[in-house]
Amino acid sequence: MANKRFGMVIDTRRCIGCHTCAVACKVENNLPDNNWWNRTLTVGGKDMDTPAGQFPEVKMEFITLACQHCENPACVKVCPVGATYKDEATGIVMQDYDKCLGCRYCMVACPYNGVRVFNWEEPKYTVGFAVGSADVAPHQKNVVEKCTFCAHRLAKGQLPACVEACPARARHFGDLNDPESEVSQLLRRRSDFQLLAEKGTNPSVYFLT
Amino acid sequence: MITAQSQPRKNFGLPIWLVITGLLTALGIAAWIIQLIQGVGATQLSNLQPWGIYIAGFIFFMGVSAGSLVLAALPVLFDLPKIRPYAKIAAFTALVALIIGGLFIMADIGRPERLWRLIANARPGSPMLWDVALTVVYFIVSALYLRRLMISDKTDKTLKALAWLALLAGLADLVTGFVFATQVSHEFWFSAVQPIAFFVAALASAGAVMLLLLIVLRATGQIIVDQGDLLPINQITAIALAIDVLLIAIEIITLAFSQSASALELVQVLATSPLFWIELVTAIGSIVLLVLPATRAVASWVAVAAILALLNLGLKRFLFVQMGFVALNVKYPGATLFSAAEAYRPSLVEWGLVVGLIGLFALLLTIGFRVLRLGINDKA
Numbered sequence: 225m226a227n228k229r230f231g232m233v234i235d236t237r238r239c240i241g242c243h244t245c246a247v248a249c250k251v252e253n254n255l256p257d258n259n260w261w262n263r264t265l266t267v268g269g270k271d272m273d274t275p276a277g278q279f280p281e282v283k284m285e286f287i288t289l290a291c292q293h294c295e296n297p298a299c300v301k302v303c304p305v306g307a308t309y310k311d312e313a314t315g316i317v318m319q320d321y322d323k324c325l326g327c328r329y330c331m332v333a334c335p336y337n338g339v340r341v342f343n344w345e346e347p348k349y350t351v352g353f354a355v356g357s358a359d360v361a362p363h364q365k366n367v368v369e370k371c372t373f374c375a376h377r378l379a380k381g382q383l384p385a386c387v388e389a390c391p392a393r394a395r396h397f398g399d400l401n402d403p404e405s406e407v408s409q410l411l412r413r414r415s416d417f418q419l420l421a422e423k424g425t426n427p428s429v430y431f432l433t
Numbered sequence: 434m435i436t437a438q439s440q441p442r443k444n445f446g447l448p449i450w451l452v453i454t455g456l457l458t459a460l461g462i463a464a465w466i467i468q469l470i471q472g473v474g475a476t477q478l479s480n481l482q483p484w485g486i487y488i489a490g491f492i493f494f495m496g497v498s499a500g501s502l503v504l505a506a507l508p509v510l511f512d513l514p515k516i517r518p519y520a521k522i523a524a525f526t527a528l529v530a531l532i533i534g535g536l537f538i539m540a541d542i543g544r545p546e547r548l549w550r551l552i553a554n555a556r557p558g559s560p561m562l563w564d565v566a567l568t569v570v571y572f573i574v575s576a577l578y579l580r581r582l583m584i585s586d587k588t589d590k591t592l593k594a595l596a597w598l599a600l601l602a603g604l605a606d607l608v609t610g611f612v613f614a615t616q617v618s619h620e621f622w623f624s625a626v627q628p629i630a631f632f633v634a635a636l637a638s639a640g641a642v643m644l645l646l647l648i649v650l651r652a653t654g655q656i657i658v659d660q661g662d663l664l665p666i667n668q669i670t671a672i673a674l675a676i677d678v679l680l681i682a683i684e685i686i687t688l689a690f691s692q693s694a695s696a697l698e699l700v701q702v703l704a705t706s707p708l709f710w711i712e713l714v715t716a717i718g719s720i721v722l723l724v725l726p727a728t729r730a731v732a733s734w735v736a737v738a739a740i741l742a743l744l745n746l747g748l749k750r751f752l753f754v755q756m757g758f759v760a761l762n763v764k765y766p767g768a769t770l771f772s773a774a775e776a777y778r779p780s781l782v783e784w785g786l787v788v789g790l791i792g793l794f795a796l797l798l799t800i801g802f803r804v805l806r807l808g809i810n811d812k813a
Contacts, residue, residue, distance in 0.1 A: 246768070265765035272766045289763060298618060304561040305547075305554040323554055326473065326543020328483035329561055335618035335762045337481055342543070344474030365472050366543025420762055423617050 229295065229315035230373055231400040231428035232387070233407045233416070234288060238394035241266065241273065241286035248389030249290070252356040252374060256347035256363050261371040262290035262386055263338070288395075290386075291339045291371040292419060292427030293317045299330035299340065308368075315400075315428060316373050324367035331368060335423045340370045356385075373397075400428060446653065447799075454796035461789010464782045465540060473543050475782040482758040486779045487541035489750035490787055492609060493638065494534035494794070495564075496631065496746070498571055499606030500639025500673075501527035504666065505578060506600035509588055515662040518586075521807050522650075523643055524579040524599070529797045530642075531571050533790050540786045560612045567608050574602045583805065606635040619757040620688075621699050626680050633676040634746055640670030641719075641742035646798070648736050655802060661730045667738075671723040674742060677749070678716050695760040702759045708748050715745035 241264050249255070249262040268276040268284035275282035297317050299308045307323035308330045310316070331340040347363040359376035363369065374384035382388070387395040398405035407430075416430045468475040478485050505523035508516045539545050551565055578595045610628030617623055643666050650656045685703065688696040703709045722728045722738035729735065755777060779787070801807065 243768070260768060263767045265763070265767035267765050270766065272768070274766075287765065289765075289767070298616075302559050302561065302615075304556055304559040304565070305550045306556045307554075323547070323550055324544065325547050325550060327538075327541065327561065328478075328543075329559070329612075331480065331483040332757070333616055333618060337618075337761050337763055341480055342473065342483060344478075345472035423762075425617075 227313055227315065227401065229400045229428060230378070231293070231315070231398065231407055231430065232373070232384070233396040233398075233410050233430045233432060235394040235396070235410075235414075235432040236285050236287060237432065238392045239264075239286045239288065240392050240394075241284075242391065244389050244391055245288055245386035245395060248385045249371070252377075252385035253360050253372075254349070254354050254356045254363070256343060257350055259341050259343065259347075259363075259369075261339070261341065261369070262288055264288050287419070287431060288386075289336060289339060289419075290429070291317060291373075292336055292425065292429045293371075293373060294425035294427050296424060296426050298333040298335060298423070298425055302329045302333040304329065311375075314373075314375070314378070316375055316378075317370075318372060318375065319369055321361055321364045321367050321369065324364075326366040326368065328368060335420050335425060336427075340368050342366070342368050447803075450799060451796065454792045454799065457792025458789055458796055461786050461793060464785030464789060468540070468782050468786070469545075471782075473541075475780060477777055477780045477783065479777070481761065482755070482777045484541070484754055484757070485777055486751060486754075486783050486787055487537050489747070489754045490790060491534050491537035491541070492631070492750045492753070493747060494530045494537060494790075495568075495609050496606060496635030496750075497638045497642050498527045498530035498534060498575070499603045499609075499632070500635040500637070501530060501642065502571065502575055502578075502599045502603035503636060504639050504643055504669070505575075505582075506596040506603065507665075507669075509592055509596040510600060513665055516665050518656075519643065519647060519658075521579060521582040522646060522802075523639070524575050524582055525801050525805065525807055526639070526642060526646065526798065527571065527575040527599075527603075528579060529794060529801065531568060531575065532797070533794045535568060536790055536793070540790070560608075560615050563608050564612055567602075567605050570605070571602050574598050583807075603635075604632065606632050613753075613757065616757070618762060620693075620695050620760060621753075621756040624684065626684055630677065630680045630684075633673045633680070634749060637670050637673035637677060637742055638746045640666050640673060641739040641746070644670065644735055645739040645743070648732050648739075650802065651732070660732050660735065663735070664729065667723045667729050667735065670739075670742060671720045674716050674720050674723075674745070678713065678720075681713070695762075698760045699756060703752075703756065706752065708752050712745055712748045712752065715741040715748070719745060 243264045246260060246262045246264055255261060265287050266272050267287055268274055275284035277283055293316055297310060300310050305323050305325055307320045309318055311318050328342055334340050343363060343365050346365045357376055377384060383397050387397045396407050396410055398407040400407055402408060411430055414432045416432050418427045418430055501523045505520045505527060507513060508520050555562055578599045581592055581595055607628035610631035613622035614624060614627035647658060647663060651658050685700055689700050719738045719741040722734050
């Protein structure tokens with residue numbers, strides 16, 4: 225059976241910058257305080273939610289930034305112990321907390337600064353109980369973690385939490401190796417870009433324009 | 434210019450020195466314990482700048498180790514009889530510096546208790562693993578070489594073979610440069626110049642450490658040496674520093690001509706950083722003192738030159754690590770990442786560890802010279 229290459233297609237023309245995907249991710253994965261695997265970034269002015277330009281000629285868009293699950297991941301190449309690895313069956317770049325030395329070489333190597341997150345202290349939570357899925361691996365102090373495309377949900381045949389939660393229906397998920405998948409069809413129909421394509425990492429996250 | 438006098442008045446010097454360096458080491462241990470308890474969050478590192486002064490310290494001491502191996506090998510391989518008696522001092526320095534470099538990595542990683550995985554789960558494709566392999570090679574080579582130098586002062590085939598090995602191991606400091614030069618994500622590091630820059634900086638730092646050590650060892654009556662005999666080390670250090678400055682110029686000129694926004698940002702950050710100008714001034718000051726006939730054979734001036742060189746190289750490594758993070762690839766504003774917005778300034782814990790490891794370096798050298806009697810040379 226051919227390997228899958230799971231990927232995400234995000235429609236920048238539908239995204240309204242509401243951060244729902246970021247919050248859905250945080251809840252689903254029971255992320256500790258100060259830890260975000262997915263963030264909404266403003267493509268516009270200097271600050272979040274500010275446009276570029278002078279009124280009335282202003283322009284503002286959003287992209288959401290999480291692990292790009294690159295086909296050619298810079299992080300995997302540098303990890304000295306294989307804690308960061310690519311799951312060949314799905315193309316998902318995974319992180320094994322138990323193996324991670326906490327050297328942060330992967331964070332340094334990743335061109336998409338901020339998508340790999342380090343637990344700088346013993347994970348703390350705003351609420352006194354765990355939230356989200358019971359299937360996510362417990363968070364650990366002094367190791368690196370990041371988006372898994374909700375691998376635990378995929379295993380149950382569900383979509384990643386961010387895709388399901390997006391109220392603007394801007395996020396699509398599927399197998400990029402399957403020409404009939406929704407994501408492949410979208411990429412054929414619409415023009416798109418990958419973040420920092422010039423770095424040669426070939427991300428599996430595409431943005432429709 | 435012979436200033437070789439044994440000074441018996443230093444009776445209290447040694448115990449005081451041992452107490453000071455011992456206390457610094459204890460400070461380092463305390464800082465490390467705090468960091469282990471609180472997490473790496475006790476540093477000022479962040480998700481946007483995950484590496485800082487520990488990595489700079491690692492590069493620095495790996496460099497001292499590699500350069501010292503080269504300095505230990507040169508007099509045996511080539512005809513430099515005047516600095517030949519100090520080969521074993523250099524070989525011992527290489528060993529101690531290596532231990533300190535390794536401890537900087539221990540300080541940096543979040544889960545030091547998992548270090549065994551570097552062997553159990555080794556991924557040979559990672560440049561970090563090349564560095565680990567190199568560390569092991571350094572250790573074995575410098576230990577063997579030192580042992581052989583201590584047994585006899587005769588230069589025979591075995592010693593020559595070991596010296597070649599030491600020279601090659603020293604040259605391999607280039608590999609540490611590859612940890613950075615292979616990073617497509619960081620414009621400043623991703624440069625073919627870096628491995629060579631690492632090597633010349635390594636040589637310069639080892640030369641400066643050697644000069645300082647020999648001056649101190651003479652002042653404390655452990656060796657008898659004519660400052661003029663150390664001129665080869667002066668020259669090596671000055672030449673390495675000069676190439677280092679040249680490489681910085683090459684780096685800036687090529688960046689400035691690329692006209693890409695991030696390259697220009699890098700040039701601007703460098704040019705407006707006081708640390709960068711201190712780096713340049715200390716390098717040039719050190720070179721001048723090391724080559725000027727009026728100062729090059731005067732112990733106090735050479736000591737100043739060595740201190741300037743070490744300051745320069747420490748700053749260079751600190752700036753080098755930081756420069757990798759100043760031009761972010763994805764700059765769009767969003768929810769602030771934990772302590773991401775501020776510029777990186779090492780925390781007290783980080784300074785504590787750095788000072789502690791430098792103290793340990795001095796302590797181990799002091800004890801080693803006394804116990805192994807490396808300082809006593811039969812030249813006099």
